Every structure is written in C-alpha cells, then in structure tokens.
Amino acid sequence: MKLNLFLTLSAFLFCLGVYGMLARRNAVMILMSIELMLNAININLVAFGALHGNLTGQIFAFFVIAVAAAEVGIGLAIVLLIYRNRASVNVDDVDLMKG
Amino acid sequence: MLIADAIAAPPSDWWAIAPQLVLGGTAVVIILMICVKRVDPGWNALVAAVGTVASGVFAWEQWRQVTTDANPRLAYSGMIAVDGFSAFLVLVVCVAAFLGVLLADQYFKREGIDRGEYYALLLFSACGMQFMAAANNLVMVFVALELLSICLYVLSAWNRDDSRSQEAGAKYLLLGAYSSAILLFGIALLYGGTGTTNLARMAEIFSENVTREPGLVLLGMVFVIVGLGFKIAAVPFHMWTPDVYQGAPTPVVGFMASGAKIAGFAGLFRVLETGLAAFEFDWQPLLVGLAIVTMLGGSILAIAQRDVKRMLAYSSIAHAGFILTGLASGTAAGVRGALFYLVAYVFMIAGAFGVVALLARRGERYTSLDDYRDMFRREPVLATVLAFFLFAMAGIPGTSGFVAKFAVFTGVADAHQWVLLTVGTVASVISAYFYLRLVVYMYMRPEVDEGEAQPAALPRVRWAPATVVALVLTVFFTIQLGILPQGLLDMAGKATLLF
C-alpha cells in the first residue's frame, strides 16, 4: 500500500532528525535536525490527509511550515547572540549552569 | 468541487475569543506605542497591566455566562471551546500575566534592560496560553503552544548581554522545539488514526468504534503525553527546567513557571479528558507513573541544589507531579483539586520568584544558598514573605498550598489509589526538607562562620509600588485560599463538570 511508503519515509526522516538532535553538537545543525523532524511530520500529515480524504492534513502542514519558520528565525537569532559572545556555536560550550 | 464551497468561512463569534483578542490587541497597541515614540517603559507596563485586567474582566464575564446559563459551546468550527474549563484557565492566565507585568518593571529598570517590547511579548505569550486553554482542536493546540513558547524563548534570552540568560534561551529553544516536534508527531498520528483534529469529534468517533486504528492512536497518545510532559516539566522530560529557570531573568521565570505550566496542563487535560476519554484505562497508568517519578524526582533532586532559583525550578517540577496526580486519579475531585492547585501555584511561584528577584540585586549576583544567610536580619520583611511562600509550597496548613495538596489527594483517595496517595504524601514531606533548609539559612545561620571576615553590607532593597502590589496580592491570596478556599473550590468544581 502506498500510504505505508509515506509513513515509512516520514518515520525515517523523523528518526534522522531525532538522531541529529541528540548527536550533533553544533547548534545550527540541531536547528536543522528539528526542521527535519517537522518536515517529516508534514509528510505524515499530508499522507493522512489523502488517506482520509479531507483537507485538514494539508492545511495543518501549512501551519507547521509557518511555525517552523518562526521557530528557526528566533533560534538563529539566539544562536547568533551566543556566537557573538563566545565565538562558538557548540552546545557543549554552553554549560555555565550545572547541578 | 469549488474550493469556495469546501472552505466556507466560519461565522465570527468575537465573544468567544474576547479575552484573547484583548490581550493580543493590547500587545499590538504596545508595539505601536513604541513605533510612534519611545517613552518610559513603565507606561508600556501600565498599558499591559490594564490589558490583562480588561482581558480578565472579559474572561470573568465568559465564566459567569457559561456557569449560570450552563451553555458551553464551540466556536469557529469547533476550534475554540467556550466552557467552564476554558473560562477558568483563561482567567488564571490573566492573573499570571498581571503578576508577571507587575513584577517586571522594577527588575528590568534595575538591570538596565527595560524595553517596552518585553510587555508586548509577554502579552502575546499569555494570549497563546489563553488560546491553549480554549483549544478544542489539535491544530489550535499546536499553534497556541508555539505562540506561547516562541515568545517565552525570546523572553528567556531577554537579558542578552548576560551569558546565563543567553544560555537559558538557547536551551529552552532547542529542547522546546524538540518537544514541540514530538508533540506534533503525536498529533499527526492521532489525526491519522481518526481522520480529524477536532477533539470533540474525535471523542465521538471513539464512542462509535473504539477499535479503529488503536495502534496509531495509542502511539499518538504517548507522543502527545511526552510532548506536553516537556512543557509541564514532568520527570523524565524536565532536564531543561533547572537551567532555564536559573538562567532566565527572574520575573520571566515567575511568569513562565506559572503560565507555561497552566497552558501545558490545559492542553493535557483537554486532549486526554475530551479527545481520548475513551482510552482512559490506557493513559491513566501512564500518568500515575509519570506523577510518581515527577513528585519524587523533583523533591529529591531539589535537595542537592545550592542555587535558590535552581531549587525553585525543581520545586516547580515536584508541583507538576502533584498536579498530575489529580489528573491521574481520574476522578472529578482529582481534576478539581488539580485546577485549584494550578491557581494556588500561580500565586505561590510568582510571589516566591518576585522576592528572589529583589534579593538577587543587580546582575542577579546573589542567588546561592549562602547569599541567603541571615537574610532575616538584613531584610526582615522580604525574608518573612519568602519563608511564607516556602511554607505554602511545602503544604503547611493555613496556606493555599495545603488546601491544594489536600484537594488533589482527596481525589486520589476517592479513586482508592492508596499507593499513589502514600507516595504523594511522602514526596511532600521530602520536599518540605529543602524549603525548610532555605528557611534555616535565612533565619538560623549567622551571616558568616566564626573567624570569617564580615562581607560588605549591601544596601537595603528598595521597593517599587508595582512590586509591593504584586507581593501583597500573592500573599493575600495564598492566605485567603488557605483559610477560606470554598469559593475557588466551587469554581474549580464547575470547571471540571462542564467537560
């Protein structure tokens, strides 16, 4: 069945995103991983929309795209802030607080 | 099929989203004020405070209508629910936002980072929280959550020259976005399993045929619980909380700790109690486990902390566990207790962080336990107020904290969940230990050990009127809800009944 192909692709991309999120130490790469996760979900949403024959999934995907853009915008701004301060975007260096 | 037929514009029901509109509108007004002419940000704060009060008035009117005429309804094609639950939590968000505005002004002036945009972002975030409380559709849940979260990311990093604040913002953003993605994945699966994102419709589908794609739905449910678990800072999804609470500017933490938690719980309650009510036997054990590890984890980890803000962060985690307990009990009394707890918690946490913000002085330098030594001698009033909030959070009778815990535990006992009840009470005793330790530092330890040099005396803390108002309000309601909680308990009871 075709749906399963989409779901498998989406699950694969999502896992890739989760892996990147956990394994990458570069803040920009982590943001990209999150993007990957969100887009995997978009595939899911559109596929399910087609399955159920309604528009909710596609419309939802638009919302997700818009929100993801906002999130990355803010994310890059904060990362830039950190870069200006420490000349590094490695999240391992961002460890002032522990406990 | 013409697109125009398929997408008919829903009828406008301004009244249903009046509180949200007022908050969002006020935020826009503040931005316009800034665009026209930069004035003292105190004026922006004043506008923001008025806006939250106005929003609260609308929310109260909604509450009054919904409860007296008993006509909960859906608006905007089922996107928005107007019922006791939503009106109650919208009102609580107004309170949290109001306190957040009041506590901010003095702090940001002291830190030299007072900019009017802060209030606009705070209001947008509160607006998102209110939408979350009223959301009846998973799309709405997601969008509202992102609205409130994105504003909070920025607010966390508000002190942009302070590296702790930057770090807090970055960590909150990365983990927040991650948790949003997980939540969204869960939402997508729920949609895949049911073909709808409307929670009321979802419940109907389940009542007709429970077995339809249970695998997808159960998986989606778990993802949704995990995703919202991040937002309410439940163990084991709490790791961002201590760092963010420690690093972010203290008034932001006060607002974030109360508001974001309200919103997270609102989403969790709504999704589980409305949309997935048919799966109660599946999510209840999950929540029981989550509640147990959250209560114990928060209480035990807090003992190891030497930083007061960090300790309060773990305390807020433990509180999340107690609130979860109410939902996990699966009884009306438990949910009522949880709603009462949220209100009591808003006052306690806002008050406690308000005092901590004052005592931290410029640059937030004094937040470690040792800085609180002998605080009673140096700042008797503030020390007493803080001790009062600590005892309230520990659940000492005569304060709202006790009634809140008691109300939650009543629900648990009602469900005859004796293990959960016993763990809960033991966790509350464990948590009393670290609250007590801070009191010990403030009241019983001399400022320096014998033989050490006396540190230079800090100037006395100055009080701005707004701060005084906020602290008086929080203290008053913490006592009032502790001695005569009947009114709010009744309200919370009505808020659960109208599901």
Add this chain to the structure above:
Amino acid sequence: MDWFDSWALSLAVFIPVVGALVILAIPKAREYQIKVVGLVASIAALIVGIGILSRWNWDDGGYQFEVNKGWLSAIRSNYHIALDGISLPLFILTLVIVVLCIIYSWNHWPEPRSPKMLLFLILLLETGMLGTFVSLDLILFFVFFEVTLLPMYFIIGIWGGEQRIYASIKFFLFTLFGSAFMLVGFLALFFLSEPHTFDIVELSANGGAAAAVISSTAGLWIFAGLFLGFAIKVPMFPLHTWLPDAHTQAPTVGSVILAAILLKLGTYGFVRIALPILPQAAHSWAPWIGLLAVIGIIYGSLCCLAQTDLKRLIAFSSVGHMGFVMLGIATLTPVGINAAIFGMIAHGVVTGMLFFVAGSIHERYHTRDMSRLGGMLSSIPRMGGVFVLVAFASLGLPALAGFPGEFTSMLASFEPAGGLSQSLFRGFMIAAAVGTVLTAGYMLYMLQRVAQGEVPGEYAGHHLHDIEAPEYVSWTPLIVLTVALGIFPSLVFNVTNSSVVPMFEQIFHHAIGG
C-alpha cells in the same frame, strides 16, 4: 449567657493569634508594650477558660460548648469544636502553661534577644494547641496539629543551643513524616466509611459504626497510619529520637511547652481519634502498643542513667513517663484511659516545672553538665528545694502528682480489656514496675549530683541568685498543682471519668462486645 456558650471556645482559641498579630504590628523597639500585649492576650484566653470552667456541667460526660458550622463544604469538612471531660483538663493546662511561660520570660529572653518574635510564635503555638484539643473534625484537627509545628520549629531553630538547626529540622521532619501518614489515614477513613464524613463524633458514634464497614485489613492499615502520626508526637520508642535533641537544644520556654503540651497532642490523638473510631484495629494493635510503651519506659530510664546533660536527662525521662501514658491507653479500659489522661496532666505539670528549673539552673551556672553542677541546696536553697520536690514528684512519690497516673496505669494493665492477653499485660505491669524503680534511681542520682554536695570550685567567687520574682509567680501555680493533684487525684479523675465511661460503653457494647 448563650453567646458565651457558643463563642467561648472560638474566643479562647483565637484570642492568642489576634494578640500575635497585634504584636506583629508594634515596632520592635517598644519592647514593654510587646510584652504587655503578649501577657494580656494569654491571660484573656485564660480568663475565657476560667469562664468555661465556671459554666461547666460537671455531671455531663458529653460534649459541651459545642459549635458546628460549615467550613469546607466541598470536602465536607466542618468547623466542629467542643470540649468534653477528656479534653477539658488538657485545654485548661495549655492556657495556664502559656501564661506561665510568658511570665517566666519576662526578664530573661534567650539570645538572640527578640521578645517580639518569641511572643508572636508562642501565641501562634497556643492557638494551634488549643485548636487541636477542641477540634471534632479530622481536617480541622489536622490543620491545628500542623500549625503547632512551625512556631516550635522556629523557637528551637532560632533560640536553641549549638545543635539547634539539626534539632529543629529533625523535629520538623519527624513530625511532618508522621502526619503525612496520618493524613493518608484520615482520607482513607473518609472514603471508606459509610457515610463519608470527617466528623469525629459521627465516626466514633456507636463504637465506630461508621467505620465498621471498613474491612479489618484496611482498618489495621489505617490505624497504622494514625499510629505513626500520633506515636511520633508522643514520642514512643523507637520513634523518639527527635525528642532528646529538640528538648536539649530548645530554649527554656520551648522545652516547657514541648514537654507540657505538645507531646500530649499525640496521646490525645490516640484517645480522641484512633481508639473510638477504630476499636477493633486498636484491639489488634494494643499488645504491640503496650510492648513499645514498656520498652519506652525501661529504655528511657536506662538512657537517663547514662546522661550527663540535665535537660537531656529530663527529656529521656519524658520518654519513660509517656510510656506509662501509652501503657494505660493500650489496656483499652476506662481505668487505663483515665490513668493516661491523668498521666498527661501530671507529666505536663511536673516535667514542665522540671524544665523551668533546669532552665534557671542553666542560667545560674551557665552549664547543664551535671558533673559541673552541685550544691544547689546549700548555695541557692529555695530553688534547690523546689527542684527536689519536683524531682520527687517525677519519680512517682505518693502524694505528689506523678504517683496516681502511673500507679493507676499499672493497675489497669493488671486487668486489660476483654480479649487482650492478661498474662502479657501483667508482664508489662511488672516491667513497668521495674521502670519505676529505675526512675527513682536516676532521679535520686540526678539530685545527688545537682542538688546535694558542695558548690564546685569554679563558682566559688560567683554569687548565685536564688529564685527571682518572675520565677516565683510562674512556678507557684505549678507547685501548687503538683501537690494538689497528688493529694486530690479526683480533681482530674472525676472530670475525665464522666466522659471516658460513656465512650467505653459505646466501644464495648457495639464493637468489642464485652
């Protein structure tokens, strides 16, 4: 005087807290006004108490001055307060002791000196204690029970000795831990009983009929929860370890209030709540309670023999004396309960007095180490005399307050309630008798070291003050009571018996059945 009947209890309970709030409003510098307000508030409460005594119906064993108003209707908890023969003596004792403590403190305040805060806390504490004794609703009881915790915690933690922080936290956490389980027990009682209620009177009516629907296993668990809460407060062996620390570290008035009244909250809880509501569970637990009580008696006495610190010795003697009280309760007979209540009052008066004197001794000698004390009878004869008298009362000399309670308690364990093993309880009786001998031993040993002999050389040049005016005023009532209760034990027995007998008739006829 109708208004008095309905308002008297509330007045007595809340006058102290109003006084405390007034004190809070007075600037710290106006010390004299603060002291006067504190004294006036406590005396006003005492006057209300005397009014209650004057209008008391001595023949009626039921609840008097009863008030039952709605409070938290959402959780069906009411503001239900009243007194009966069991709580009246404790209620009056509380009122008296607090007044005496404030008088005693009049001229010597513990360091760091802050009469404002200390009086505030004492008055708050008084409200908590009085409230606990009058509450007839489980939640109300719990609230007042917990309210006593905070002031005592601060009193120990701020004005205590070297180890005060450790002692205060230990005190707080032990009690809180116990009350957590107590709360679980209360909630379980509410939801398992039929009809659901927190009302102590309803729950205990007809031998705990409302709670009789609870399965016996659940009943045993609930009793265990209540037991933890109350036994930690008493304190019973092996949950007593907070007590010596708290007593040793606390300032004098703190020790006095702790010994005289706070410990009674635990035993009172057994008599008022645990026994009448869950008689069957109590019946099953009684042998264990008796055993722990007897161990407490022997263990407390042995520990006393090993102490060098005067206050620590008195603290351990409390463990022994409260053991007698618990033994009386464990017999589950009217005689035993009467003995227990008498024992509570007697212990309150005598041990309270002992701590007063110990505090004054500490003030004179600047040490509580008994090896460095001595010669009180020759250097400060009046205080020495008082000390000897009270110590004799504490060791249970007939014709003094300590004797009737302990003797009756042993008498009761000769003939425990039906169904309890007679031989076991007679064994307890013999062990308790050994305990009295040990008590006599350590008390005399203590007197020998502290009161007799020569004043140690290090005090040779010092002039030691004998009893001063505030001490006279605050001690006289307690000394009079010590003698009066010893000679006329019926003063208390008559009051308590009128309520204990009906309570037991209910338990026996309905629950245990003979």
